[in-house]
Amino acid sequence: MDKIDKNILKQLQINAKQNIKEIAAKVGLSVTPTYERMKKLEQANIIKSYVALLDRDVIGKKFVAYCQITLIRHHKELIDDFKTKTLQFSEIMECHHISGNFDFLLKIVVNDISQYQQFINEKLSLLDCVSTINSSFVMESVKETTVYEL
Incomplete structure (x- = not known):
């Protein structure tokens, strides 16, 4: 290149x-x-796709949370099961398997706090492999970009 x-x-x-x-x-x-x-x-798959980036405030997706997930055990089957299940939830915009004190970091985007609570209570917390969920809520987005420096 x-x-x-x-x-x-x-x-x-x-x-x-x-x-x-x-x-x-x-x-x-x-x-x-x-x-x-x-x-x-x-x-060469350097360009993966062409997309339209939406303004989440305009479409009503104003609530952003980051969830730090700990699984009950570190077994390949549990990790794979969690990854597969997160793909089914449209509220999860990003899912990263991370090192450190937690196993996964999720970016959740929904309309409001009540929809977030419903997502946690009725979907995420029902996964058998999840031990703990720690949430942090975005107060203000200072920088959001999709442009990589090359």
């Missing part, structure tokens, strides 16, 4: 809705080589 590829990726991260002609002008190439480079980046 050279400097031009990195610049193409930066442009796509800033605005994936730009057409190839716009991107080509910004990276200093003509349309055809820009298109070919983008296809190679897609084929």
